[in-house]
Amino acid sequence: MAHHFDHKTIRQLLLFAVVAETQSVRKAAVKLNLSVPSLLNQLNDLEESLNLKFLRRSPRGVSLTEEGKAALPSIELFITQAEQLYYSLNQMRKDSCGILTVGANAEAMLFWVPDFKKQVKADFPKIEIFTKEVDSRDVEIEVSEGLISFGIGLFKDLDDKRLRLIPLRRERPIILLPKGHRLTANREIFLKDLRGEEFVFHRREVAPKYFDELVRICENKGGFTPRICHEVQSSSRQMAYVSCGQGIAMLGESFKDWIPKNIVARPIVDAPAEIQLSLVWNPLVHSSIRDLVLNKITSNK
16 A cells, blocks of 8 residues: 655654643653754654644743644544554454443543443453543544544433433532531531532533533522532542632532542532433444443443
8 A cells, every 4th residue: 555645744743742732842852852952853844844834932932823723633633543553452462352442531530431441351351441531522522433432421411313322320419618618517418508609610611411410400409500610621620629718519429539638528418310421332333342342231230
């Protein structure tokens, strides 16, 4: 098969991705074990060969141009696929018969995926699981495009009706309070007790259905719309803000064993078990290995 692509460009695109990640040529050079002049030469060569300007340089550091911002998602996807290929090749050396790629949000990677991998290994010793982090909002896209075998996220229904869903777990929310908060004296909390409080929420664009579900619980069961003072990227950042006394947060009860010492967790007595972790797959994408594991999952439910 003839290839007309300059393979040197692949390496240079990977170098650019590291610079974009660190926002610094110097830090990227250290990470890549290159000298700064050598890295700059590679980046200059990349921009000249493609006739595109990816980076804007200033005394403060580097920033992405519009072309750089547009190219970066495709480069990151290429890196992810390369990681999966490398993992698959390693598993072939270990006599693996197949790889399943699971895309999961960070919460599922903490609480569900490790047990899932252990169970798959027990039932199917020659099947390996490759896991990558995927925000709940992107699960449907990656499953529908065949980029992952299974997707796991915080939602109860699907926008893409071609896909299929299995609920894995339903939880009640718990409330996280900074030490010294007036409500820490209560052993149990009711939703009405939270009216007027300032909340730290998971950013809506990362997990829109999860965000909307928590708002709906407050409105339908507590009679108030939460006053959100911070929207953050992850559950760990929610806990960080609560720990600093800058709001309270609602998380699934799986987190109760992960609460840092500066935070008090309390059950919400009248909150329904509506936080759902779901597994999604695309029946239009053929995969005998996926279906083998899927049959085992459904038979155990």
